[in-house]
Amino acid sequence: xxxxxxxxxxxxxxxxxxxxxxxxxxxxxxxxxxxxxxxxxxxxxxxxxxxxxxxxxxxxxxxxxxxxxxxxxxxxxxxxxxxxxxxxxxxxxxxxxxxxxxxxxxxxxxxxxxxxxxxxxxxxxxxxxxxxxxxxxxxxxxxxxxxxxxxxxxxxxxxxxxxxxxxxxxxxxxxxxxxxxxxxxxxxxxxxxxxxxxxxxxxxxxxxxxxxxxxxxxxxxxxxxxxxxxxxxxxxxxxxxxxxxxxxxxxxxxxxx
Amino acid sequence: xxxxxxxxxxxxxxxxxxxxxxxxxxxxxxxxxxxxxxxxxxxxxxxxxxxxxxxxxxxxxxxxxxxxxxxxxxxxxxxxxxxxxxxxxxxxxxxxxxxxxxxxxxxxxxxxxxxxxxxxxxxxxxxxxxxxxxxxxxxxxxxxxxxxxxxxxxxxxxxxxxxxxxxxxxxxxxxxxxxxxxxxxxxxxxxxxxxxxxxxxxxxxxxxxxxxxxxxxxxxxxxxxxxxxxxxxxxxxxxxxxxxxxxxxxxxxxxxx
Numbered sequence: 234x235x236x237x238x239x240x241x242x243x244x245x246x247x248x249x250x251x252x253x254x255x256x257x258x259x260x261x262x263x264x265x266x267x268x269x270x271x272x273x274x275x276x277x278x279x280x281x282x283x284x285x286x287x288x289x290x291x292x293x294x295x296x297x298x299x300x301x302x303x304x305x306x307x308x309x310x311x312x313x314x315x316x317x318x319x320x321x322x323x324x325x326x327x328x329x330x331x332x333x334x335x336x337x338x339x340x341x342x343x344x345x346x347x348x349x350x351x352x353x354x355x356x357x358x359x360x361x362x363x364x365x366x367x368x369x370x371x372x373x374x375x376x377x378x379x380x381x382x383x384x385x386x387x388x389x390x391x392x393x394x395x396x397x398x399x400x401x402x403x404x405x406x407x408x409x410x411x412x413x414x415x416x417x418x419x420x421x422x423x424x425x426x427x428x429x430x431x432x433x434x435x436x437x438x439x440x441x442x443x444x445x446x447x448x449x450x451x452x453x454x455x456x457x458x459x460x461x462x463x464x465x466x467x468x469x470x471x472x473x474x475x476x477x478x479x480x481x482x483x484x485x486x487x488x489x490x
Numbered sequence: 491x492x493x494x495x496x497x498x499x500x501x502x503x504x505x506x507x508x509x510x511x512x513x514x515x516x517x518x519x520x521x522x523x524x525x526x527x528x529x530x531x532x533x534x535x536x537x538x539x540x541x542x543x544x545x546x547x548x549x550x551x552x553x554x555x556x557x558x559x560x561x562x563x564x565x566x567x568x569x570x571x572x573x574x575x576x577x578x579x580x581x582x583x584x585x586x587x588x589x590x591x592x593x594x595x596x597x598x599x600x601x602x603x604x605x606x607x608x609x610x611x612x613x614x615x616x617x618x619x620x621x622x623x624x625x626x627x628x629x630x631x632x633x634x635x636x637x638x639x640x641x642x643x644x645x646x647x648x649x650x651x652x653x654x655x656x657x658x659x660x661x662x663x664x665x666x667x668x669x670x671x672x673x674x675x676x677x678x679x680x681x682x683x684x685x686x687x688x689x690x691x692x693x694x695x696x697x698x699x700x701x702x703x704x705x706x707x708x709x710x711x712x713x714x715x716x717x718x719x720x721x722x723x724x725x726x727x728x729x730x731x732x733x734x735x736x737x738x739x740x741x742x743x744x745x746x747x
Binding site: 322324326329330333334337338339340341342343344345371375376378380405406408409410411412413415416417418419420443 | 583586597628666670
């Protein structure tokens, strides 16, 4: 496991996914035990609430790596790009064409080609960055973008809905998608997302056997320390814990390795 | 420009695409001036004719790098993988979902997961390799696979037909696809394919501005030395010359830089 990102993944085994559309816990101090934060949700996310959450976390924990993971470019602004360390962009293998390729091409086409026209458009990041700092900004933004090869394994989740997922993958297909990520698509992260339900270690085990240069994340339904260890033992680099961070701070603490 | 492949792209400015379904010229010696060969076509390609062509080229020019570029896994066998230096696999940005993601996932799922069951199936490479040499063969095959981010710019071509292309990209979209290749999808090659028609330098110029780590190839309608130079001057790493290799050896010579 290792990527071109200047980020020490060997120090990351617990990731917290913070939904900017939900209330933060009264005491952000519980983030002291996590190794990385991903800011993103599947409903009600805006530029403003994303920026607010990124800044609040960074002001309390300046050294904690923070990814912004938008599902639409409308969540991204010059300020969010500058406030977060990385912009992680899912490519959903079992999603529709829009969510594996089309929206990424639109995103990069807008970034690259029509800077003046898109000031104030659906991609404010681009207009702002490019108007102020020109072509270097394209390179800077590009360097912050981290592709995530995603498989969403809970058809009933909002994540599946916004990504056009109509079918969960078999364990064999998850392994194939992992091998494709490692060998063909160059995403530095492979992400198995059970979104709200605990999927157990089978997909992680199947994926891990093919991932050397790719980071393996698992998210979904982690609420107990034994689950964290089951997933890490199966070969994930880190578990991603979301829901209970917002709702059950004590439970959240139990998910720490 | 540079990739993880142990291949010196700085020495490659002229690539010959050899269609295994067409007759080879009487004298293969005209390949002495080219820097790399891609074996592949869009119609009538088989394992057998692919292997025959790869072997004939390798026996005459042992040091000339040879890629096999299948459009179906049925073109690939244990022997073709061993005979060619790389297996280059197009991912067609303006193709259908099957030609950007689905068939690759199927390919890697078959490779990874059901070695015994697929002996003799549509993926003979897998059965043969894995039956004889086990899991190392998966790693070996994976290392030989080279992803190519493709844009096919001739709707009337067979290449467009077999890839489900229904729309040519604008120059701005070509640039966006190049930026996406460089920054998001990790394909080591970006390929602008005009397949049988000369497209001029505009797409190449637009793409080249965003490609540092990605090799830029242009193919389509190159028949004269001036065209080769126009494309190279626009920023392509190499031109790919196909049709006239089979039909007009003298014209082929004129395309050399």
